[in-house]
Amino acid sequence: MLVWQFEDPVRALSSASVGGGFSTPAWLLNIGVPHDYSRIDLDEHAAKIAAGRSLSGPGIAMFTAVDVTRAEHACFEGASVSATVGVTKPTWAADPEAGHALWPGTINLIALVPVALEPAAMVQALLAMTEAKTQALLEAQVPGTGTASDAITLLCSIAGPAQRFGGVRSRWGHRLAMATHAAVQQGLAAHPGRAR
Template identity: 90%
Template structure:
């Protein structure tokens, strides 16, 4: 099993943001993220989950994230996710080595294949950050992200939320770069199963603790 160490801290609110969750990586990590800033495959030095006001309307997300990172003294490239949820209400869950942190808001849930939904996004994002202490092959990381998404949706359905998610949900998966890479990451693989279990638990905890709210 590889070694992956990181630090998580909380930044206070600033002029154009609320609290910010910060992950700083002490060793190289491999990431796959759906975030608008730093998304895709990467080797990030940091990750931000940025709380923003409900009327947030900036479209220069890269510049905003870079400014917050620089203010923290973070260098190199990173990943940034945004949410109107109060990130101090983050929920954590672990399952057999897989670790997940989730900020959960569902004020505007939507069905993925809703022909009446139209376009756009609204406050109420579910942001998920997951990590495993092993290396995963690129395809396995994609499979694991799908497993986590299915687990998130399962939690929403169990909580009777009328939707498969929100229009602005984001997921980031972090894995070690050390050791042999696991080939599979689907729901019945060892690490895909663990990530699904931890994701389901963290999202469900958030739904139970703050039902239907993005505070």
């Protein structure tokens, strides 16, 4: 697993199943699981893992069948992104045939910016990152906008005046999009077989 611990307080916005939403986490985990992982008690599983690492307080846990040692990292003008990229079963967001099937393969994105962002700007920034991820997939001719289990977490400072905008043409939204695009590109290029 990949572990982040935050000595200085950070604000997070996450789509993770454990600790998702807006929060002020003390830690974050990107946990590698088997391809046939089917547990639904994710809170309990994450809590046990966190306790085993002596992590206390609120946290965020993301899960992936990707080998997390294959994480790709990219930075762009102060914005940094860590990506674990698995696309064995890409899917289109609007797919009438998809139903509620469980798909292996996950793209987990963890991003950090050294400035404070207003809540709406954090939402905008997550959208910018999602668009950049999808752009990288389409450029690599992956037939989908992502996978059914993708997750994303954005972490920002709580110090100083909060930035009002986070969209693709804002300063930090643009930087996050560039870093996300690079990290996902790197993940796809490093593992072209996509059997993760």
